Amino acid sequence: MSSKVIKGGTVVTADLTYKADVKIKGGKIVEIGPNLKADKVLDAKGCYVMPGGIDPHVHLEMPFMGTYSADNFESGTRAALSGGTTMVVDFCLPDPGQSLLDALKRWDNKTSLAACDYSFHMAVTWWSEQVFNEMADVVKRGITSFKHFMAYKGALMVNDDEMFASFQRCAALGAIPFVHAENGDVVASLQERLMAEGNTGPEAHAYSRPPEVEGEATNRAIMIADMAGVPVYIVHTSCEEAHEAIRRARQKGQRVYGEPLIQHLTLDESEYANPDWDHAARRVMSPPFRDKRHQDSLWAGLQAGSLSVVATDHCAFTTEQKRFGLGDFRKIPNGTGGLEDRIPMLWTYGVSTGRLTMNEFVAVTSTNIAKILNLYPKKGAILVGADADIVVLDPKKGKTITAAKQQSAIDYNVFEGKEVMGLPRFTLTRGKVAVEDGTVKAETGHGEFVAREPNMPVNAALSKWKDLVAPRPIVRDPKMMPAGV
Numbered sequence: 001m002s003s004k005v006i007k008g009g010t011v012v013t014a015d016l017t018y019k020a021d022v023k024i025k026g027g028k029i030v031e032i033g034p035n036l037k038a039d040k041v042l043d044a045k046g047c048y049v050m051p052g053g054i055d056p057h058v059h060l061e062m063p064f065m066g067t068y069s070a071d072n073f074e075s076g077t078r079a080a081l082s083g084g085t086t087m088v089v090d091f092c093l094p095d096p097g098q099s100l101l102d103a104l105k106r107w108d109n110k111t112s113l114a115a116c117d118y119s120f121h122m123a124v125t126w127w128s129e130q131v132f133n134e135m136a137d138v139v140k141r142g143i144t145s146f147k148h149f150m151a152y153k154g155a156l157m158v159n160d161d162e163m164f165a166s167f168q169r170c171a172a173l174g175a176i177p178f179v180h181a182e183n184g185d186v187v188a189s190l191q192e193r194l195m196a197e198g199n200t201g202p203e204a205h206a207y208s209r210p211p212e213v214e215g216e217a218t219n220r221a222i223m224i225a226d227m228a229g230v231p232v233y234i235v236h237t238s239c240e241e242a243h244e245a246i247r248r249a250r251q252k253g254q255r256v257y258g259e260p261l262i263q264h265l266t267l268d269e270s271e272y273a274n275p276d277w278d279h280a281a282r283r284v285m286s287p288p289f290r291d292k293r294h295q296d297s298l299w300a301g302l303q304a305g306s307l308s309v310v311a312t313d314h315c316a317f318t319t320e321q322k323r324f325g326l327g328d329f330r331k332i333p334n335g336t337g338g339l340e341d342r343i344p345m346l347w348t349y350g351v352s353t354g355r356l357t358m359n360e361f362v363a364v365t366s367t368n369i370a371k372i373l374n375l376y377p378k379k380g381a382i383l384v385g386a387d388a389d390i391v392v393l394d395p396k397k398g399k400t401i402t403a404a405k406q407q408s409a410i411d412y413n414v415f416e417g418k419e420v421m422g423l424p425r426f427t428l429t430r431g432k433v434a435v436e437d438g439t440v441k442a443e444t445g446h447g448e449f450v451a452r453e454p455n456m457p458v459n460a461a462l463s464k465w466k467d468l469v470a471p472r473p474i475v476r477d478p479k480m481m482p483a484g485v
Ligand code: URP
Pocket: 059, 180, 284, 285, 286, 287, 313, 315, 334, 335, 336
């Protein structure tokens, strides 16, 4: 079995920065220290050696709004590796009425060409005794997170009673609920009104989903999670109203995790005012891009620790697909890309500006989510025994982002023209070099499913506390009871 050493770089983890070589054998990190020797040397001089990025929020070949998202596990994972991300987590979406296990078979069938490791979240899109039972089988398969959509009325949306039932089931199984928090009833009503008033363009998508829609739903999801005694993860937190709800709950001691996207951190609602219909429609996603003031809130959350993870919600549709919504913004497939751009964009707009330290950068791109999903320290770590999922980031290497040179299958990029620094000199997936100085050598089919264990300490602690404070009948002396009872 041949070995490799990443030589002469600076190791940067979520809590340490130090000079060391990193030796790899059999897909794992086997030694960290000075002057290491191996069969092959990867020169990391001037570079930062970091845990590969983990993107916990992607939709590859997702059936949605009458079509499929354009990047599949082949192009999607190649894009990920090209940008320094070495693991993705996709969402398995049962049709309403469909068995969770049947849906899982469909998702398993999509992944044979994956070039980096992956896992799934299971979505709860409807509720029944069958779903309740199958959630246990899903956990046994190593899928310990369950997604709930409070939006997309008539499609993926679940109601409060279903969400409460599912959250309680998550608590019992030691799993964690994920939530897309937007008030789907209010969105549907606003959409109808806007259409009736002749507001049919892509900008109306943003008008129909104001920050209040997200703030209300985020608060509701958090309160429901509290009542169920379960931690909760809020995906694509885009505005101060949602962040405020998360911050407040965390201050009270609740285990709530917020996930801003790189798109919401760096792009704003002025994109929808672009006179070019295609330009605006390509940026239609839920929640929509916001007024710039929300970006300050999201950056502050990453700095203060009230927001935990930066993801992409990579759900790419071609211009042709976006045009399904010409004349009716409700039919524009919702979603944008970003898998390849998350690491360099966050490095450039976060670390290079002084908003984030390098260690905070590693925490929010990799280590925090590895811990939340119980993947740590197999993933998200530079430690002996960890998978050699590593990005060797060259802070002096830059590019101008352009669709013409991207790995993603779509014909545009929402970050087109952005100048970024901080590109991978090497990306390694379980020790295999998948990117070398801009050349993508990703091996189709190399990616493996990563199973996860339930019952994180935080789940156990919450269950214990919930049990301790559960409502119990007061045992009364019969003498204290009214006569005749
Ligand atoms: O617009 C979005 N975000 N599309 C993907 C599905 C979802 O809501 O995450």
